[in-house]
Structures are given as structure tokens and as C-alpha cells.
Amino acid sequence: MQPTNGISEGNVIIKEGKLIRFHVQFHGERIRKIRINGDFFLYPEEKLEELEQKLENQEISSIENVIRSTFSECEYAGISPEIVERGIKEAWTKRR
Amino acid sequence: MIHTKKIKIIKSMNFTMELRVIYDDKHRAYWNMGLDESLLVHLHDIGPTLRVYGWKPPAVSIGYFQSMDEEVNISAARKHGVDLVRRITGGGAVYHKYEITYSITLPENMGPIMQSYHVIDSGIIKALEKLGLEAKHHGINDVVVHGKKISGNAQTRKYGGLLQHGTLLMDVNVDEMFEILRVPEEKMRDKTIKNVKERVTSLHEEGVDVEFEELQKILVEGFKEAMNAKIYEDLLPKQVLEYAKKLEVGKYATDEWNFRR
Numbered sequence: 001m002q003p004t005n006g007i008s009e010g011n012v013i014i015k016e017g018k019l020i021r022f023h024v025q026f027h028g029e030r031i032r033k034i035r036i037n038g039d040f041f042l043y044p045e046e047k048l049e050e051l052e053q054k055l056e057n058q059e060i061s062s063i064e065n066v067i068r069s070t071f072s073e074c075e076y077a078g079i080s081p082e083i084v085e086r087g088i089k090e091a092w093t094k095r096r
Numbered sequence: 097m098i099h100t101k102k103i104k105i106i107k108s109m110n111f112t113m114e115l116r117v118i119y120d121d122k123h124r125a126y127w128n129m130g131l132d133e134s135l136l137v138h139l140h141d142i143g144p145t146l147r148v149y150g151w152k153p154p155a156v157s158i159g160y161f162q163s164m165d166e167e168v169n170i171s172a173a174r175k176h177g178v179d180l181v182r183r184i185t186g187g188g189a190v191y192h193k194y195e196i197t198y199s200i201t202l203p204e205n206m207g208p209i210m211q212s213y214h215v216i217d218s219g220i221i222k223a224l225e226k227l228g229l230e231a232k233h234h235g236i237n238d239v240v241v242h243g244k245k246i247s248g249n250a251q252t253r254k255y256g257g258l259l260q261h262g263t264l265l266m267d268v269n270v271d272e273m274f275e276i277l278r279v280p281e282e283k284m285r286d287k288t289i290k291n292v293k294e295r296v297t298s299l300h301e302e303g304v305d306v307e308f309e310e311l312q313k314i315l316v317e318g319f320k321e322a323m324n325a326k327i328y329e330d331l332l333p334k335q336v337l338e339y340a341k342k343l344e345v346g347k348y349a350t351d352e353w354n355f356r357r
Contacts, residue, residue, distance in 0.1 A: 011280075018188070019280040021166065037163045037357050039188035041236065043209055043253060045160050075209045077236045078186075 010090030012083050020079060022087035026095050031055050031063070036087070040078030047074050051084075060092050115144040115202075115323075116330055119312050122150030125157060125179035125192070130343035131336075132199040132261055133184060138336045139201050139257035146200045146319055148312040154193035155179035156276055159186045159250065163357045166278065173276050182354045185250035185261065187237065189277055194267035194298065196311050200319070202258045209251060213237050215322075216260050220247050223264070223318025227304045237262075244297035264315065265298035266306070 010022040020038030024031055034055050042048050051070040058066055064085060071081045123131075128149060135145045156178055158167050164180060167189040173180055178191075200219075206212035213236065220239050224231040224246070231247075234240040239247035249262030270293045279288040299306060306314070320327060347353050 021163075035163075035357065036161070037166060038161055039159055039186075040161060041186040041209075041250070042161070045184070045186060045252060048161060077210060 008091040008095040010087040010092075010094065012087045012090070018078060020083060020087060022084075022091045024088060024091040024095075026060070026092065029060050031058050031060065031088070034088070036084065038079070041076060042079060043075040055088075060088070063088060115146055115200075115325060116142065116332075117316050117327060118145060118147040118149075118332065119309075119316070120147055120149035122152035122308075124153070124344075125151060125155035125181035126344045126348040127340065128155075128197070129157070129181050129183060129348040130345075131340040132201075132259060133343050133347075134336050134340035135199065135201045136257050136259040137255050137339060138333075139203070139255065142333060142336060144200070144202045146198065146316065148196060148198045148315050150196060150308060151179070151192035153177050153179055154191070155181060156189055156191055157181050157183050158189045160184055160252075161186055161357065162189060164355050169276060169278055176276065178276055180354055181348050182356065183250065183261075184254070185252045185259070187248065187250040190248065190263060191273040191276055192263065193272075194269065194300075195263045195265045196308060196315060197261060197263050198315055198319075199259060199261035202260075204253055204256060204258050206258055209253065210236060212258070213249060213251060213260070216251070217247070217249055217262075218322040219319030220249075220262065220264060220315070221318070222322045223315045226314050226317060227299065227306065229299075229302055229304065239264075241297055241302055244295055246297050246299070246302075264311070265296070266308070266311065267300040268296055268298040270296065 007025045010024065012020045018039045020036065020040060023035040025033040034052050036048060036052060047070055054066050054070065055063060067081045067084050128151060135147065156168050156173060158164055160183055168180060200216060206215060214233050217233050217239055221231045224241060229241050231239050231241045237249040238245045247262055247264045249260055251258060251260040270289055274289050279285045
């Protein structure tokens with residue numbers, strides 16, 4: 001894959017039009033910065049910020065374990081590890 | 097002036113618990129969110145609390161994980177004098193104008209979060225029954241009448257307690273709402289608005305017109321019945337109001353909090 005430094009957005013639409021936005025900045029094949037915004041529930045809430053921090057500097061090919069281990073410590077609805085992986089991968093595909 | 101009452105919960109818990117009820121006025125968004133959080137912070141000092149209140153001026157509250165810029169047309173909100181605030185609970189953006197809001201603080205021992213929505217939402221369902229409407233829980237956190245959403249609810253757990261707040265729509269004006277709220281995809285604007293009109297209802301649309309103060313009483317009666325509770329009055333301690341003021345000014349009225357994501 002070609003290295004890229006672009007900022008990209010992946011959107012995942014959940015049922016009834018609810019949208020989760022993934023704002024991802026890549027550096028080469030790593031995530032430089034990520035922000036996940038949307039209408040969902042995750043408990044404790046601070047775990048999302050923790051996940052965003054853990055994902056920073058992760059290679060795109062190794063995000064699955066980080067996402068799944070964080071979600072294993074949470075209750076959640078309207079979001080899931082699969083949705084997060086899908087959103088990041090969509091952002092990766094659409095990167096500039 | 098805040099009038100409070102206490103409810104004794106007997107049936108829904110294995111132990112007896114007192115629950116304070118606040119029949120509150122319509123307040124600014126920042127105070128509303130500050131007081132709800134202060135009630136949660138002081139749960140172990142003052143006991144569980146049920147508060148029923150409104151919003152003046154109208155406001156949009158967004159979920160903890162949402163971005164204000166993405167959810168709200170900021171210039172339109174400012175033009176219409178609508179307050180903007182971010183909640184400590186997850187979920188979606190809510191336009192608070194033609195509705196009543198409740199908040200309830202309880203000990204954390206209510207079981208898994210998704211299950212506890214069902215227990216607490218039953219207070220709203222009972223209130224709607226008293227108004228002659230058959231309502232039921234839907235999805236994660238909604239209450240529906242005739243298959244249409246009439247109440248949305250959001251919960252968090254912090255400081256060793258649980259806070260759930262939610263709204264009950266007295267009326268709805270979807271076009272006005274979407275002057276303030278953004279739609280996820282602008283090119284789908286008309287379809288989104290049409291879908292919301294089809295999926296959302298209100299007391300007025302269901303043929304029930306009730307004054308705000310009367311609805312406060314009915315909502316409290318709903319919770320009382322759902323939890324098999326007894327009610328008596330009390331006042332909020334000074335430290336709760338002082339801490340709420342601190343949160344109002346230092347947190348909920350700040351761009352640092354509201355525009356954090």
C-alpha cells in the first residue's frame with residue numbers, strides 16, 4: 001500500500017439513520033489521530049477517549065486487538081468493535 | 097424555589113430506599129445539566145432523587161460522544177436564542193422545547209445498564225398509561241406509542257451512582273427542530289425529515305393536551321407506581337445547589353466542554 005499522510009473520514013450508518021463518524025489522520029500505514037463521534041452508548045464513557053489514544057500510532061493492520069480488548073471492558077449499544085473496525089477501514093480506503 | 101418530595105421504594109429493590117422528588121421550573125441548559133450532575137455526585141449524601149423540569153430558553157443537548165459542530169447549525173441556534181449543551185450521557189441530540197425532562201439518580205445496583213433502562217423507563221410508561229396511552233419500551237432506550245417514539249432516555253454511571261435522564265414529548269415540530277439540528281447527510285435532508293415525522297409522536301399528536309405542571313405530577317405518579325413508592329417532601333441541601341452552580345459556570349456553560357469533540 002502507498003504511504004499517505006492524509007486526513008480521512010469513514011462514516012458508518014447504523015439502523016434508523018444513526019451515523020457514527022470516524023475522523024482519522026493517517027501517517028504511512030499508521031493511525032496518527034482518530035476521533036469517533038456519534039449517537040451511541042458506551043460505558044464507562046471515558047473508555048472511548050482511551051480507545052482513541054490507544055489507536056494512535058497503531059498500524060492499520062493491527063487495530064483489531066486494541067479495539068476488542070477495550071470493548072471487552074465496556075457495556076455498549078449502537079456501537080461495537082465491528083463497527084469501529086469498519087469505520088476505520090472505510091476511512092483508510094477513502095484516504096487522500 | 098425548589099419543592100422536593102421523597103419517595104420510598106419498596107418493591108423494585110431488596111432494601112428500602114428513599115427517593116427525593118423535585119418539581120422544578122424551566123431553567124437554562126447549563127443549570128439543568130449542572131444540577132443533574134450535582135445530584136449524582138451527592139447521591140450518597142442526599143439519597144436518590146427524581147427531578148422533573150423544563151428548559152428556558154429552548155436548548156439542544158448533544159450526547160457525550162457527539163460533536164456540536166456536526167449535530168447543530170450553530171448560527172441558526174444562536175439566531176433563535178437556543179442554548180447548546182453537551183450531556184454526560186451518551187445518545188443523540190435532543191431539541192428541548194415542547195417537552196418535559198426528568199432525571200433520576202439511584203444507587204448503582206440496578207443490574208446491567210441495558211436492563212436497567214427497562215426498569216426506569218417503566219415510570220414513563222405508567223405515566224402515559226395514566227394519560228390513556230398504551231406505551232412500551234423500544235430498542236435500547238426509547239418509549240413508543242403506536243410504534244412511534246415519544247420518549248428518549250440516556251443513562252450514565254459515575255461517582256458510585258446512576259443518572260438517567262429522558263424526555264417526554266408534549267408536542268413536536270420537526271421542521272423547526274431541523275432548522276437547528278443538522279441532518280447526517282445534507283443530500284438526504286428531505287428524506288430524513290420525512291422519516292422523523294413518520295417515526296416520532298407527541299402527547300398532542302396522540303390527542304392529549306396537558307399543562308406542564310400537571311404533567312410533572314403525572315410523571316412522578318408514574319415513577320411512584322412503577323417503583324411502588326411512597327412520597328414525602330424535603331428541600332435540597334445548600335451544598336448540592338452550590339456545586340450545581342459551580343458545574344453550571346465552570347463546565348456546562350463553557351466551550352471547552354460543549355465543543356470538546
